[in-house]
Amino acid sequence: MAEAALDAHEHPETNTGMSNSKLALWVFLGSECLLFGGLISTYLLYRNETNGGPTASDVFEIPFTSVSSFVLLLSSLTMVLALSALRRGDETRNRIWLLTTAMLGAVFVGGQVYEFTAFLREGLGFTTSPFSSAFYTLTGFHGVHVSVGIVMLMSLVVVSLKGDLSKERAETVELIGLYWHFVDVVWIFIFTVVYLTV
Amino acid sequence: MTETATTVEAEVERHDEHDHPSDRSYVGVAAVLGLITAAEVLTYFFDVGPFLIPALMVMMTAKFFIVAAYFMHLKQDIPLFSGFFVGGIALASIVYITMLTTFEFWDSFDF
Numbered sequence: 349m350a351e352a353a354l355d356a357h358e359h360p361e362t363n364t365g366m367s368n369s370k371l372a373l374w375v376f377l378g379s380e381c382l383l384f385g386g387l388i389s390t391y392l393l394y395r396n397e398t399n400g401g402p403t404a405s406d407v408f409e410i411p412f413t414s415v416s417s418f419v420l421l422l423s424s425l426t427m428v429l430a431l432s433a434l435r436r437g438d439e440t441r442n443r444i445w446l447l448t449t450a451m452l453g454a455v456f457v458g459g460q461v462y463e464f465t466a467f468l469r470e471g472l473g474f475t476t477s478p479f480s481s482a483f484y485t486l487t488g489f490h491g492v493h494v495s496v497g498i499v500m501l502m503s504l505v506v507v508s509l510k511g512d513l514s515k516e517r518a519e520t521v522e523l524i525g526l527y528w529h530f531v532d533v534v535w536i537f538i539f540t541v542v543y544l545t546v
Numbered sequence: 547m548t549e550t551a552t553t554v555e556a557e558v559e560r561h562d563e564h565d566h567p568s569d570r571s572y573v574g575v576a577a578v579l580g581l582i583t584a585a586e587v588l589t590y591f592f593d594v595g596p597f598l599i600p601a602l603m604v605m606m607t608a609k610f611f612i613v614a615a616y617f618m619h620l621k622q623d624i625p626l627f628s629g630f631f632v633g634g635i636a637l638a639s640i641v642y643i644t645m646l647t648t649f650e651f652w653d654s655f656d657f
Binding site: 392396418533 | 603642
């Protein structure tokens, strides 16, 4: 493909002179702000509506969630190091950092599954109260986004192992990296608004 | 070619003049983010009274801008991309602050 053969610093022949894929991704991320804005607002509206069930301060384990936050933050660093390695043409390090990022993402999702299981044992089900529904929907949607990111990262690792992910295709890694950093940004908001203001 | 397209192409050319940050810079940025997160977590264990919400909002905003500027490369990239992202956040803020106001959300706070 002509696009695949482009150097990382060349630009495709488009009307604007910039990558259509990158432009589309930024428009997508802009629209995602509205999705998560809606979910966060709904949580804020219902956070005190517990129907006699467990409240946020009853169930939240801030030290545990803080560790998860650090893990996700660290994954943003490894993601950007993966892109940096590929831009230098270092495909081996690119694979290592991509795999590390996916593993850190998996640790985060695993932590979320553990947290949800613990909350369920304490009586906080999805339909227990408006608070619980809003909480699980918000954090669940975020978890799904992280999981989709992990699938994309692992796909990149497979493509790289086949030898099809070279310096010339650095933009592909950059685009998935942008999505990954966006997921991290959303967690920055969720961690503060949902967990720390209990 | 339209004037807008020419302007954007000029911005793309300007973007090419910038080098990407080094790995060492990225580690430095991550360290700063880690320190801010640690400070956020400390507010949970130490009572900072009425400064809690403002302090958390400032730290959250700082982290957001650092990730967007350095990890998402908006600092080096063309302003149009920043426009889409900031535009999305601005639109979401306006829509949902209006929604929260409609539902009298702010009445639960003592200002």
